[in-house]
Amino acid sequence: AKPELDKVLAKDPDNAKALFLRGVSSVQRNDCASADKDLNRAKQLDSAYKAQASYYLGVCAAQEGKSEEAKKQFDQAISAGAGTYWEDRAKQARAFVSEKKPFFVSADIFYQYDSNIVPVAEEDALPEQVSNMDDSRTVVWLIGGYKPLIRDAGEIALEARFYDSWHFEEEDLNLLIAQAALNGFYNFKILDIPSRVYGQYMYQYAGLGEDNDYYSTTHRANLAWFIAESKTLITELNYQYQYEVFDEPGEGEFDRDNSSHQVMLGQHFYVWDNRLDLSVFARYRAVLADGKNYDANRWGARAMARLVEWNKLSGWIYFDYDNRDYFDSTYDREDDVYSGSLEVQYQVWKYLAIFAGASYSDYQSNIENYDYEREIYSAGIRASY
Numbered sequence: 001a002k003p004e005l006d007k008v009l010a011k012d013p014d015n016a017k018a019l020f021l022r023g024v025s026s027v028q029r030n031d032c033a034s035a036d037k038d039l040n041r042a043k044q045l046d047s048a049y050k051a052q053a054s055y056y057l058g059v060c061a062a063q064e065g066k067s068e069e070a071k072k073q074f075d076q077a078i079s080a081g082a083g084t085y086w087e088d089r090a091k092q093a094r095a096f097v098s099e100k101k102p103f104f105v106s107a108d109i110f111y112q113y114d115s116n117i118v119p120v121a122e123e124d125a126l127p128e129q130v131s132n133m134d135d136s137r138t139v140v141w142l143i144g145g146y147k148p149l150i151r152d153a154g155e156i157a158l159e160a161r162f163y164d165s166w167h168f169e170e171e172d173l174n175l176l177i178a179q180a181a182l183n184g185f186y187n188f189k190i191l192d193i194p195s196r197v198y199g200q201y202m203y204q205y206a207g208l209g210e211d212n213d214y215y216s217t218t219h220r221a222n223l224a225w226f227i228a229e230s231k232t233l234i235t236e237l238n239y240q241y242q243y244e245v246f247d248e249p250g251e252g253e254f255d256r257d258n259s260s261h262q263v264m265l266g267q268h269f270y271v272w273d274n275r276l277d278l279s280v281f282a283r284y285r286a287v288l289a290d291g292k293n294y295d296a297n298r299w300g301a302r303a304m305a306r307l308v309e310w311n312k313l314s315g316w317i318y319f320d321y322d323n324r325d326y327f328d329s330t331y332d333r334e335d336d337v338y339s340g341s342l343e344v345q346y347q348v349w350k351y352l353a354i355f356a357g358a359s360y361s362d363y364q365s366n367i368e369n370y371d372y373e374r375e376i377y378s379a380g381i382r383a384s385y
Contacts, residue, residue, distance in 0.1 A: 051081030110380020
């Protein structure tokens with residue numbers, strides 16, 4: 001359509017309809033610079049195009065991460081298109097543009113049932129201090145943060161996260177996790193292709209037992225690059241470094257203290273007006289432990305579907321495969337891990353939701369003690385602001 005529109009506009013450069021149609025074509029190609037020029041000119045020439053041109057200018061601004069500009073254009077479309085199709089469409093689009101607040105907080109309170117809490121291959125293999133293979137627990141998961149820098153092109157955020165669980169029977173397995181994180185992203189273009197760089201550093205403290213005695217410390221750094229080939233196709237490249245130290249790591253060949261490097265390649269497919277994210281990932285992870293029995297090469301793949309929002313419903317489901325080759329192990333250990341998980345959330349109120357989820361893992365190992373299955377079921381409430 002664009003070559004034909006170019007011919008029309010070469011003869012009649014003030015043809016508002018042709019300018020509008022060429023602008024829409026540019027939006028669909030993620031060429032927001034050209035769209036901006038044509039759509040704004042169409043609005044100036046003919047006010048009849050103000051509502052629909054403002055709507056598509058809002059779409060372009062949202063695609064580039066310019067939330068304030070997107071809201072401004074959608075508001076103009078709502079005003080100019082009052083009582084028409086464009087008013088409803090602009091209102092729906094504006095609802096998906098995130099409100100940028102410097103402070104954010106969320107709290108999950110939920111119940112979980114775990115079929116294999118240690119976990120072990122069979123009940124006879126339970127540690128001496130544990131009596132039950134399965135148990136239920138109450139969990140609190142809190143996240144709070146502050147964004148000292150908020151721009152359309154990027155953000156920086158400081159986060160604190162707190163997880164605590166209380167088992168109904170096995171209090172020695174109560175787990176406390178406290179995390180502090182610094183993260184941020186920056187949007188830019190490479191050869192007119194929208195891109196985003198994301199980085200994060202996280203420190204984690206874990207405590208175990210009724211008194212939350214020190215269990216481990218983790219340092220983790222992530223760097224990710226997202227490339228938007230189109231508004232429905234995004235490639236993700238991800239690198240992660242992790243260093244983990246335990247209170248009682250074991251001795252000699254069984255020392256679990258380790259560092260790891262992971263690289264991952266993912267492809268996101270956005271469909272249904274970007275409400276559904278279908279994605280596939282492939283990854284490789286090298287684990288270097290102080291004890292050779294925990295050195296490992298890991299290969300994996302994941303398929304995931306994420307529903308952003310539909311009639312107050314959102315959620316996700318994934319299937320994962322992980323091959324773990326403990327290449328230097330005394331027992332020549334190798335594991336194949338198959339897992340899947342899903343969660344569904346219903347938005348009761350702007351700041352309150354209820355959710356439920358389930359996960360299943362099948363650990364297939366050539367070492368009997370590491371061959372087991374595990375199921376976890378969850379249900380609770382989520383408050384966020």
